[in-house]
Each structure stands twice: as structure tokens, then as C-alpha cells.
Amino acid sequence: MTAAFHDLMAFQRETEALAQIAGRLGWDQETMMPAGAAQQRGEEMAAIEGVLHARRTDPRVGDWLARAEPPDAAGARALSLIARAYGRNAAVPARLASEIARVTSVAQGIWAEARARDDVAHFLPTLERVVALVHERGQALAAAGYGQGDAYDALLDDYEPEATAEGIAAIFGRMRPRLVALREAILGADRHPAPLAGHFAEVRQLGLARDLATAFGYDWTRGRLDLAVHPFSSGSGNDVRITTRVVEAEPFNCFYSTIHEVGHAAYEQAIDQAHLLTPLGAGVSMGVHESQSRICENQLGRSRAFTHWLHRQMRAVFGDFGIASPEAFYRTVNRVQSGFIRTEADEVHYNLHIMMRFDLERDLFAGRLAVSDLEDAWNTRFARDFGVAVDRPAHGMLQDVHWSVGLFGYFPTYALGNVYAGCLHEAMRADLPDLDAALAEGDARPATGWLREKVQRFGGLLRPAELIERACGFAADEGPLLDYLEAKFRAIYAL
Structure with a gap:
């Protein structure tokens, strides 16, 4: 040296x-x-x-x-x-x-x-x-010379090194037809799960949220849980904090926001301590980071096995809340509807939210859209993509914090994270054939241990594409995610 x-x-x-x-x-x-x-x-x-x-x-x-x-x-x-x-x-x-x-x-x-x-x-x-x-x-x-001379690509490179807007647009172009077809089939189905209804006290939601964070491997000696308007994870190494939010009529908001942020936080906590306070001591990209939060929130946290366990926990905490069977609860957790809020969107609609924001950002930075026209552009695009009119700005262009803090180029990494999560989930299931038995007992340790070993411990040591390919045994693409979504939701909706 x-x-x-x-x-x-x-x-x-x-x-x-x-x-x-x-x-x-x-x-x-x-x-x-x-x-x-x-x-x-x-x-x-x-x-x-x-x-x-x-x-x-x-x-x-x-x-x-x-x-x-x-x-x-x-x-x-x-x-x-x-x-x-x-x-x-x-x-x-x-x-x-x-x-x-x-x-x-x-x-x-x-x-x-x-x-x-x-x-x-x-x-x-x-x-x-x-x-x-x-x-x-x-x-x-x-x-x-960054971003191949394009301002938006140069910003995107902050969050997903080596990615380009053109490449992401191509991925989105391949994803959109299958997502839209699946959504239309679901919305036209004869059977629809019942929504969750009732009052779920804040203190009890937060207690169960802490249990969920523990189940997904959050180290409380190096973190804490607080409330925020927009849930987030902050820090790395030995001080990694998470936030959630509580709506007393909508406990899934709290529970799945918590699991999502724990996915981020557990990544940071799992990085090899030898990399602490070095360039290798943080997640390698936002797409990879998002893969860790989304696989915990969705493929694991919304799985049939885990929701059956969560159903028991909710009955213990809240009593009879109107959904008697674990299977009905699984369908309710995975209910598909055209909602306004990205962070509350089901798995089928979520990427469509991201595609809309990505296109609006590109138009802003290409000079095709003025900030003063952004609300009209948002509302027009939302009505076209989701079939409903935005009812209030807080449900429209004011819902996300990202643009206020200058995070342009960040949004597309959410969908990339979903793509990576689809690949990781396919590889994980191949390696852990008995995973559902553990999840049914509220034990996510086999899955979180697999993620630590295959992805998280490396921090920034490997390039994003290299990391995902090594973890999965194949190069990342959107196929596994779309296959997973179609199999899951066609079964839920008897399509």
C-alpha cells in the first residue's frame, strides 16, 4: 500500500x-x-x-x-x-x-x-x-462528458451508474403492454377481494410495525423507527434509521412502508464492516437498493405464506377486524385498484406510476414541458394511464417529496429495483425451496440471510449489473418480474 x-x-x-x-x-x-x-x-x-x-x-x-x-x-x-x-x-x-x-x-x-x-x-x-x-x-x-453529454442522463447516473434514459425507456416499453393487459384483465374480473375497513389505533399499528421490522432483520441496536410525512431510510453502517407513517383507517400503509424501509436499512446494516466510512460502505446503486426493499415488501411480505402469519398477528393485536380467513386476507393485501398514491400502489400498478414520472421528468429537462404546466400534464397523463381523474393535488403532483429536494433521475430506479427484485426472487426460490414454511411462521431469516450473502455484504464492491448477475446466475431483465406478477394475480383473480 x-x-x-x-x-x-x-x-x-x-x-x-x-x-x-x-x-x-x-x-x-x-x-x-x-x-x-x-x-x-x-x-x-x-x-x-x-x-x-x-x-x-x-x-x-x-x-x-x-x-x-x-x-x-x-x-x-x-x-x-x-x-x-x-x-x-x-x-x-x-x-x-x-x-x-x-x-x-x-x-x-x-x-x-x-x-x-x-x-x-x-x-x-x-x-x-x-x-x-x-x-x-x-x-x-x-x-x-458525463451522461454521454445529455443532462438528464448525467443526473440519472447519480443514482444508477451506467444506466441511460434510452435504455430505461426500452425496458419500460417492453413492460408496459404486459402490465396494462394484466391490469385490464384484473379490473374486468368477476371476483374482487374485499377491502380492509375499520379503525386501527396508531399505537397498536406501531407496535406491530416494530415486530415486522424485527422479522425482516432490522438491527435495533443500530437503528430506530420514527414517523415522517414520506417514509424513508437514512444512514449507513452502524446508524441506520427508518421512518413510517400511520393512517388509522389504513394499517397496510404503515406495515408495508415499514417493511419497505427495513429492506433499505437492512442492506446498509449488512455491508461488511471493513467497508465502513469508505466508498464501498453504502449500497451500490438506488436500483439495487430498491430491489432489497421491494423484494421484502412484495415477493416476501405480500406472499401467501407471510400474509397468513400477518393475519394471525393482526387478529391478536386488533381482534376481529372483519376478514376471518387467512386466504381472504391474502387476497385483500394484494387487492388491485387504480389508486392515486404511488407508495400505496399495488404491484400491478406501481411501475405505471414510475413510467409516468419518468416521462414527465424527461419532458421537463428536454424543454418540452414547463414547470407551470406540470400539474395539467400530470393530471392528463394520470387519467389516460389509470382511468380516473386526480381529485386533489396531494393525490397528484404534490404527493412525492422527490422533486422538492431535487432528486431528478431517481424515480426510474424504483422500477429498475422491481426488475432486479424479480430476478433475485426467482433465484432465491430456486435456492430455498422450503422458504414458505419459514415465512408462514413469520420468519424471514432464510430470505434475509440469502440477500445478505448474495447482495448486501458487498456494499459498493461490485458494479450493479455484475452484482445482480452474480447473485442470480443470469443477467437482469424484466421477464422474471412480469412472469411473477402474471402468475400471482391471475391466480388471485381466477383469470
Whole structure:
């Protein structure tokens, strides 16, 4: 190991630690920060982003990279990730990085106010500013050669390295016909599961949510559960926090949001401790990250075996809640309907939500759509894709936090995560033929152990495509996901 490699990794460790502190400020903003602190928090976030940007573009990093000799394959991968990040950060002016941090921190609160008030006009000026700043960043990255010279591809590369909008559009183009055909068959079916109805007290929901988090491998000694408007997971290594939300008439919202976020958190907690506070010490991409949350939430958490166990738990916690049999409960959990909210969407509709957002984002960044016209474009597209009219902005373009915080290019990774999850589930079932016996007892450890061994422990050591192919034994494609969906829902709806 050269001195340059040692010095670079020591410097990087401090940078990673500061990034974790910035993440903790974001967690606090979403969970506990008093509303009156929003403007000050914006200044705080801008200040720490300025420090981080200065470190990430420090000329010494370039010098160390030129002289560093890695001791092993992990060291070589760490150097490649540092070099990639160094080039991307150097392409973005420090002024712009700090301004994005400041504006998006404040924008988050403005979005929450607008959502609560169903007032798009209250949010539009801020959103226009966010889009302009993020577009400027994308253009700066594209000018430096990232994203093959395309601003949106350069932004997408933040979340799913090596992915392109054209490639994702091709995947979506292959998925859409089968998803739409399945949806139409389901909605025209003679048999439809009963919806869940009743009152489910918050304290009892949260108690069961904690049990679900434990069942899916969440380490409570290195995490905590809190409430947020939009559930999320935050942190890595030995401090990984999750949030959920509670609607007392809709406990599935809480339960499956919790399982989803535990999928993210368990990934971060399972990464080899040798990678802590290094470029390898976090999930390799958002698509891979999403695969861990979606496989836990859907293929495992909504499986017949696991929902039979959950039915028993709900009866123990809430008493008779109107669904007597485990099989009827399984069908209710997997009920398909054209709802407004992406995070509450069933497995059949979910990817259609993502495809819509992806197309709107591309239009915004290509100049084909103005921010001022976004609400009309959203509502028109939603009515066309889902067959219902948006009834209020909180159920439309104001429902997601992502655009307020500048996460353009992030949405398509949700659908990529579903594609990866479909492949992982197929491979997992082949390796664990008796998995349902454990899930029927509320024991997800065989599945979560398989995910830790095959995916999670590597952190950023392997490229996303390489990681999924090694875990599954075949290159990722949309086929396993679509096959799974068709088999599952045709059985539920007797198609």
C-alpha cells in the first residue's frame, strides 16, 4: 500500500463521516425539527454542503489518485469510485452545489405546506427554482462528458451508474403492454377481494410495525423507527434509521412502508464492516437498493405464506377486524385498484406510476414541458394511464417529496429495483425451496440471510449489473418480474 493510498483513504473517511452528519440533519428535518427552523436549516445544509464540496474537489484528491497504488481488488474499486465522484464533483461549481443544498432544504418545507393545503401555486415558484438549479447541474456534468453529454442522463447516473434514459425507456416499453393487459384483465374480473375497513389505533399499528421490522432483520441496536410525512431510510453502517407513517383507517400503509424501509436499512446494516466510512460502505446503486426493499415488501411480505402469519398477528393485536380467513386476507393485501398514491400502489400498478414520472421528468429537462404546466400534464397523463381523474393535488403532483429536494433521475430506479427484485426472487426460490414454511411462521431469516450473502455484504464492491448477475446466475431483465406478477394475480383473480 502506498502512502498516497493511505492518505487518500484517511481523507475519504473524514469526508464520509461528514456526509453522514449531513444525512442526520436531513433525517432530523423530516422527523423532529421544529417548523420554525426551516430557513436556518437551509443555511446549515448549505454550509455543510460547501464543506463537503470543497473536500470532494480538493486538488490533493487528484494528486493522491494519480499516485495511489491499491493493495487489493477492494482498494482498486474504492479508487475507481473516488475518481468517479471526484470528476463529477469537480464539474459542478461550488456555488451551485451550495445553492442546491440551501434551496432544496427550504423547498422541502414549502412542498409539505403546499401538500397539506392542496395548493400547487404555493409550491410552483420554488419548484421552478429547484428545476433550474438541477438542470444547471446536469448541464455542467454533461459538458464534462458525463451522461454521454445529455443532462438528464448525467443526473440519472447519480443514482444508477451506467444506466441511460434510452435504455430505461426500452425496458419500460417492453413492460408496459404486459402490465396494462394484466391490469385490464384484473379490473374486468368477476371476483374482487374485499377491502380492509375499520379503525386501527396508531399505537397498536406501531407496535406491530416494530415486530415486522424485527422479522425482516432490522438491527435495533443500530437503528430506530420514527414517523415522517414520506417514509424513508437514512444512514449507513452502524446508524441506520427508518421512518413510517400511520393512517388509522389504513394499517397496510404503515406495515408495508415499514417493511419497505427495513429492506433499505437492512442492506446498509449488512455491508461488511471493513467497508465502513469508505466508498464501498453504502449500497451500490438506488436500483439495487430498491430491489432489497421491494423484494421484502412484495415477493416476501405480500406472499401467501407471510400474509397468513400477518393475519394471525393482526387478529391478536386488533381482534376481529372483519376478514376471518387467512386466504381472504391474502387476497385483500394484494387487492388491485387504480389508486392515486404511488407508495400505496399495488404491484400491478406501481411501475405505471414510475413510467409516468419518468416521462414527465424527461419532458421537463428536454424543454418540452414547463414547470407551470406540470400539474395539467400530470393530471392528463394520470387519467389516460389509470382511468380516473386526480381529485386533489396531494393525490397528484404534490404527493412525492422527490422533486422538492431535487432528486431528478431517481424515480426510474424504483422500477429498475422491481426488475432486479424479480430476478433475485426467482433465484432465491430456486435456492430455498422450503422458504414458505419459514415465512408462514413469520420468519424471514432464510430470505434475509440469502440477500445478505448474495447482495448486501458487498456494499459498493461490485458494479450493479455484475452484482445482480452474480447473485442470480443470469443477467437482469424484466421477464422474471412480469412472469411473477402474471402468475400471482391471475391466480388471485381466477383469470
